[in-house]
Amino acid sequence: MILTVALFSLGTVNAFAQEAEAAAATEEVAAAAEEVAAEEAAVAAETTIEGETMHHVLMQKFLEGGWGWMLPVLLCLVLGLAIAIERILYLSLSSINTKKFIAQVEDALKNGGIEAAKEVCKNTRGPIASIYWQGLDRYDQGLDAVEKAVVSYGSVQTGQMESGLSWIGLFIALAPMLGFMGTVVGMIGAFDAIQAAGDISPTLVAGGIKVALLTTLMGLIAAVILQIFYNYIIAKIDTLVNAMEDASIVLMDMLTVYSKK
Numbered sequence: 001m002i003l004t005v006a007l008f009s010l011g012t013v014n015a016f017a018q019e020a021e022a023a024a025a026t027e028e029v030a031a032a033a034e035e036v037a038a039e040e041a042a043v044a045a046e047t048t049i050e051g052e053t054m055h056h057v058l059m060q061k062f063l064e065g066g067w068g069w070m071l072p073v074l075l076c077l078v079l080g081l082a083i084a085i086e087r088i089l090y091l092s093l094s095s096i097n098t099k100k101f102i103a104q105v106e107d108a109l110k111n112g113g114i115e116a117a118k119e120v121c122k123n124t125r126g127p128i129a130s131i132y133w134q135g136l137d138r139y140d141q142g143l144d145a146v147e148k149a150v151v152s153y154g155s156v157q158t159g160q161m162e163s164g165l166s167w168i169g170l171f172i173a174l175a176p177m178l179g180f181m182g183t184v185v186g187m188i189g190a191f192d193a194i195q196a197a198g199d200i201s202p203t204l205v206a207g208g209i210k211v212a213l214l215t216t217l218m219g220l221i222a223a224v225i226l227q228i229f230y231n232y233i234i235a236k237i238d239t240l241v242n243a244m245e246d247a248s249i250v251l252m253d254m255l256t257v258y259s260k261k
Contacts, residue, residue, distance in 0.1 A: 069182030069215040077222035084229035091236045127157035160201035179219020186212030204223045
């Protein structure tokens with residue numbers, strides 16, 4: 001009887017111990033989950049605050065630089081980017097598969113003659129197709145006339161591709177100059193404050209120096225961005241001009257062979 005009671009008591013104690021361990025484990029899991037959730041919420045809140053802070057800081061610095069100097073620099077950047085994007089779209093639409101186009105013109109020339117080749121050029125976009133059409137249109141005047149037409153119209157197409165680049169170059173030069181002008185004006189204001197106070201105090205000159213630095217920074221940022229786009233456009237134009245020259249040589253070869261038939 002005593003043994004039975006002892007065994008029953010021992011089993012009860014073990015059961016209570018297991019329940020206590022399970023409860024403790026459940027509490028630990030819940031606490032860990034709450035801690036992870038709190039960390040995620042803190043990270044999300046910090047990210048939101050940083051995003052808002054960056055936006056407000058940019059707006060604040062722009063206003064602190066002064067509308068009179070920051071706005072012209074911003075206009076240079078916006079106008080320069082607009083022209084650069086327009087040029088990039090134009091040059092992208094001007095690019096074609098040159099080898100495929102030349103093969104189509106050659107097949108049309110063999111099977112249908114000059115008029116068939118001109119039709120292929122008419123239905124193809126880009127400066128190379130335009131040059132080919134001008135050359136084929138003057139085939140009846142002789143190969144010399146074709147060569148002159150190809151060279152002349154090639155120069156015209158190059159000029160069209162380079163249209164607007166002078167404005168981008170102007171904005172690249174103008175943006176930092178406006179920034180430096182704001183720097184000079186800000187420094188003059190700082191020295192005027194020193195002269196009026198009769199003493200050198202960081203508080204007096206801080207405003208003028210801040211305007212000077214912010215306008216210079218804005219001008220340099222605008223110039224760097226526009227310079228990157230300008231160099232990309234120049235590289236794109238060089239690629240198209242080289243393709244035009246190679247294609248013109250191939251056209252003259254094709255017409256020379258065609259004229260001997």
